[in-house]
Amino acid sequence: METLQVGRAKLTWLNGGVTHLDGGAMFGVVPRPLWKKKYPVNENNQVELRTDPILLEIDGSRFLIDSGIGNQKMNDKMKRNFGVLEESSVLTSLQEVGLSAADLDGVLMTHLHFDHACGLTSWDGDTLVPTFGDTPIYTSAVEWDEMKHPNMRSKNTYWEDNWKPVEDHMNTYEEKLEIIPGLTMIHTGGHSDGHSILVFEDGEETFIHMADLMPTHGHQNPLWVLAYDDFPVTSVHQKKKWLDYGYDRNAWFTFYHDAYYRALQVDTSGAVTKRLERERYEYK
Numbered sequence: 001m002e003t004l005q006v007g008r009a010k011l012t013w014l015n016g017g018v019t020h021l022d023g024g025a026m027f028g029v030v031p032r033p034l035w036k037k038k039y040p041v042n043e044n045n046q047v048e049l050r051t052d053p054i055l056l057e058i059d060g061s062r063f064l065i066d067s068g069i070g071n072q073k074m075n076d077k078m079k080r081n082f083g084v085l086e087e088s089s090v091l092t093s094l095q096e097v098g099l100s101a102a103d104l105d106g107v108l109m110t111h112l113h114f115d116h117a118c119g120l121t122s123w124d125g126d127t128l129v130p131t132f133g134d135t136p137i138y139t140s141a142v143e144w145d146e147m148k149h150p151n152m153r154s155k156n157t158y159w160e161d162n163w164k165p166v167e168d169h170m171n172t173y174e175e176k177l178e179i180i181p182g183l184t185m186i187h188t189g190g191h192s193d194g195h196s197i198l199v200f201e202d203g204e205e206t207f208i209h210m211a212d213l214m215p216t217h218g219h220q221n222p223l224w225v226l227a228y229d230d231f232p233v234t235s236v237h238q239k240k241k242w243l244d245y246g247y248d249r250n251a252w253f254t255f256y257h258d259a260y261y262r263a264l265q266v267d268t269s270g271a272v273t274k275r276l277e278r279e280r281y282e283y284k
Contacts, residue, residue, distance in 0.1 A: 001093060002262045004276050006252055007202025008182065012055040013262050013278070014093035016068025019115060020046040020083025026215070028227045039218030040260075046083055048259040049215070050278070051115050053090055055097070058200075061105045061180055064090075065198065065209060066256055067119030067131065073161065074118075088119050091131070101132040108185060109139040110211035111195045112147040116256070117162040128165045138179065140187040141172040143194025154192070154230070188213060188242075190235030191226065197242060206251040207263070213239045215257040217264055217272075243270065 004011045023045050027035040032045075041047055054065040068088035078084075094100055110116065122131040139147075150158040163170075176186045183200045191212040198209040212228075213235055214220065222240040229235045246253060247270045254263045258278070265274040 001096065002276055002278060004207075004252065004254070004263055006200065006207045007205030008058050009200050009202065009205075009207065010057045011207070011254060011263075012057075012097060013052050014055055014064075014068070015086075015089045016050070016052040016066075016119060016256075017070070017084065017088045018086045018259070019049045019051060019069065020044075020085070021049055023047045025227045027218075028225050028229070028232065030224050035218060035224065039216055047216075048083075049115075049257040050255075050259050051088075052256060053119065054209070054254060054256065055094070055099075056108075056183075058180060058183060062099065062103055063179065063183075064104055064107045064132070066110055066116045066211075067107060069115055070118030070120075070122065070131075070162075072123055073114075073121075073159075082115075090119055101135060104132055104135045106179065107132055107135055107137045108179065108198060109137060109143070110185075110197065110209070110256075111143050111192045112139060112162065113157040113192065113212075114159050114162065115157075116211075117147075118159070120162055121165045128161055130166045130169060134169060136171050137166055137169050138171050138173070138177065138185060140185075140194040140196050141174055142187065142189070143192060143196070144170060144172045146192065146194055188234075188238040190231050190238050191229050193230060199242075199245075201249070204249070206246065206249040207254055208242055208246045208251050209254045209256075210239070210242060211256060213242070214253065214255075216255060217258055217261045220270070 002013050023041045051069040056063045068090045071087045121128045147158045178184045187196050225232045225235040252263045252265045262276040264272050
């Protein structure tokens with residue numbers, strides 16, 4: 001598992017599964033000849049997208065950023081359509097670093113689309129239960145409301161199986177919430193109405209987790225937003241705002257979906273100065 005130290009924060013990428021989605025959907029109106037130079041595509045016009053939660057350790061507290069794609073939450077047709085070649089092994093990953101779900105102080109959900117939220121619940125026989133026990137879960141109030149009351153478009157990604165078993169553990173906020181000193185969840189909207197990012201600052205050390213405002217290194221251009229975005233113009237403005245914020249601070253930008261890089265550090269011009277590569281392997 002890859003790790004990154006940013007000031008007081010240690011980040012460790014866990015194994016949350018993988019999807020393969022249509023490249024055109026992931027890059028919206030950007031022409032294929034342009035985006036395929038930035039991010040690899042297969043013969044079916046699909047791009048590989050990890051769904052790997054990040055274990056975040058700061059001052060003795062431990063948090064999980066998003067939850068992975070879960071296990072046995074999709075039938076064979078759905079797995080085929082979403083290109084799921086590997087499901088989650090998040091709890092196993094935690095065991096490999098000497099931890100369990102009981103050691104977590106919170107699960108920080110940037111948003112609640114199925115590819116981020118399926119891992120919140122797991123099967124115990126015929127019953128779905130919270131994967132992380134009584135661990136508090138944090139998301140924006142707008143996102144939580146949309147999860148419970150999806151519209152005709154969003155009902156395909158906000159699944160009752162992913163929220164009902166954990167509703168007693170959910171904690172919401174309006175515009176922003178300081179989780180612990182230096183670490184803040186910030187409601188941005190854009191990808192979904194309730195989408196949030198995470199910003200961590202410790203002196204001159206900064207990381208920004210842009211979640212699905214910038215799901216991969218190939219999406220660094222502020223105008224390159226997803227066809228999946230509910231509010232693409234909001235995505236553009238919020239992405240530009242937080243990219244500029246990060247450039248000014250030589251920040252690390254971390255990824256949940258990128259199949260090639262876990263994080264990139266940039267200079268004040270936005271040029272990449274350091275890369276944390278993901279160890280790649282063949283799927284069985």
